[in-house]
Amino acid sequence: MTIRHQGNERVWSEWLALYVEHCRRELGERELSELADALELGVAVDGEVELDSLVAEHAAGAARPLIDFIASAESAQSRTALSDEAAARLRATSRRA
Numbered sequence: 001m002t003i004r005h006q007g008n009e010r011v012w013s014e015w016l017a018l019y020v021e022h023c024r025r026e027l028g029e030r031e032l033s034e035l036a037d038a039l040e041l042g043v044a045v046d047g048e049v050e051l052d053s054l055v056a057e058h059a060a061g062a063a064r065p066l067i068d069f070i071a072s073a074e075s076a077q078s079r080t081a082l083s084d085e086a087a088a089r090l091r092a093t094s095r096r097a
Helices: 009-026 029-040 057-071 076-096
Strands: none
Touching: 009 029, 009 057, 009 076, 029 057, 029 076, 057 076
Protein backbone atom coordinates (compact mmCIF):
# COMPACT_ATOMS: atom_id res chain seq x y z
CA MET A 1 0.00 0.00 0.00
CA THR A 2 1.35 3.40 -0.97
CA ILE A 3 -0.76 5.64 1.24
CA ARG A 4 1.56 8.04 3.02
CA HIS A 5 0.10 10.47 5.48
CA GLN A 6 1.17 11.90 8.76
CA GLY A 7 -0.35 9.58 11.30
CA ASN A 8 -1.54 6.04 11.19
CA GLU A 9 -1.54 4.67 7.62
CA ARG A 10 -3.77 1.76 8.60
CA VAL A 11 -6.49 4.10 9.85
CA TRP A 12 -6.32 6.17 6.66
CA SER A 13 -6.49 2.96 4.60
CA GLU A 14 -9.53 1.73 6.52
CA TRP A 15 -11.35 5.03 6.04
CA LEU A 16 -10.49 4.97 2.36
CA ALA A 17 -11.94 1.44 2.11
CA LEU A 18 -15.20 2.64 3.70
CA TYR A 19 -15.54 5.53 1.24
CA VAL A 20 -14.74 3.29 -1.74
CA GLU A 21 -17.33 0.77 -0.52
CA HIS A 22 -19.92 3.56 -0.32
CA CYS A 23 -19.17 4.44 -3.96
CA ARG A 24 -19.39 0.78 -4.94
CA ARG A 25 -22.88 0.52 -3.44
CA GLU A 26 -24.09 3.75 -5.04
CA LEU A 27 -22.55 3.61 -8.51
CA GLY A 28 -22.60 1.31 -11.50
CA GLU A 29 -19.59 -0.16 -13.27
CA ARG A 30 -19.32 2.68 -15.82
CA GLU A 31 -19.60 5.36 -13.14
CA LEU A 32 -16.96 3.66 -10.98
CA SER A 33 -14.62 3.52 -13.95
CA GLU A 34 -15.24 7.20 -14.77
CA LEU A 35 -14.59 8.16 -11.17
CA ALA A 36 -11.35 6.16 -11.16
CA ASP A 37 -10.30 7.89 -14.40
CA ALA A 38 -10.97 11.31 -12.87
CA LEU A 39 -9.02 10.49 -9.72
CA GLU A 40 -6.09 9.17 -11.78
CA LEU A 41 -5.91 12.51 -13.56
CA GLY A 42 -5.03 14.02 -10.20
CA VAL A 43 -7.60 16.74 -10.67
CA ALA A 44 -6.87 19.05 -7.77
CA VAL A 45 -7.43 22.78 -7.53
CA ASP A 46 -6.21 24.55 -4.40
CA GLY A 47 -6.29 21.30 -2.44
CA GLU A 48 -9.79 20.44 -3.61
CA VAL A 49 -10.53 17.59 -5.95
CA GLU A 50 -12.94 18.78 -8.63
CA LEU A 51 -14.93 16.06 -10.37
CA ASP A 52 -18.11 17.80 -11.45
CA SER A 53 -16.88 18.41 -15.00
CA LEU A 54 -15.49 14.87 -15.37
CA VAL A 55 -18.23 12.56 -14.10
CA ALA A 56 -22.00 12.49 -14.09
CA GLU A 57 -23.78 14.54 -11.44
CA HIS A 58 -24.98 11.41 -9.64
CA ALA A 59 -21.44 9.98 -9.49
CA ALA A 60 -19.99 13.29 -8.27
CA GLY A 61 -22.62 13.43 -5.54
CA ALA A 62 -22.06 9.84 -4.44
CA ALA A 63 -18.30 10.39 -4.45
CA ARG A 64 -18.43 13.62 -2.42
CA PRO A 65 -17.57 11.91 0.93
CA LEU A 66 -14.60 10.18 -0.74
CA ILE A 67 -13.45 13.43 -2.32
CA ASP A 68 -13.81 15.35 0.94
CA PHE A 69 -11.78 12.65 2.69
CA ILE A 70 -9.00 12.89 0.10
CA ALA A 71 -9.04 16.69 0.29
CA SER A 72 -8.65 16.52 4.07
CA ALA A 73 -5.09 15.24 3.72
CA GLU A 74 -2.67 17.96 4.69
CA SER A 75 -0.14 17.69 1.89
CA ALA A 76 -0.42 17.48 -1.88
CA GLN A 77 1.67 14.31 -1.75
CA SER A 78 -0.81 12.68 0.65
CA ARG A 79 -3.78 13.77 -1.49
CA THR A 80 -2.09 12.30 -4.57
CA ALA A 81 -1.37 9.01 -2.79
CA LEU A 82 -4.97 8.78 -1.56
CA SER A 83 -6.35 9.63 -5.01
CA ASP A 84 -4.15 7.02 -6.66
CA GLU A 85 -5.08 4.36 -4.14
CA ALA A 86 -8.78 5.23 -4.41
CA ALA A 87 -8.60 4.99 -8.20
CA ALA A 88 -6.94 1.57 -8.01
CA ARG A 89 -9.55 0.31 -5.57
CA LEU A 90 -12.42 1.72 -7.65
CA ARG A 91 -11.01 0.05 -10.77
CA ALA A 92 -10.83 -3.30 -8.98
CA THR A 93 -14.36 -2.76 -7.67
CA SER A 94 -15.75 -1.79 -11.08
CA ARG A 95 -14.44 -5.03 -12.58
CA ARG A 96 -16.33 -7.01 -9.96
CA ALA A 97 -19.55 -4.96 -10.26
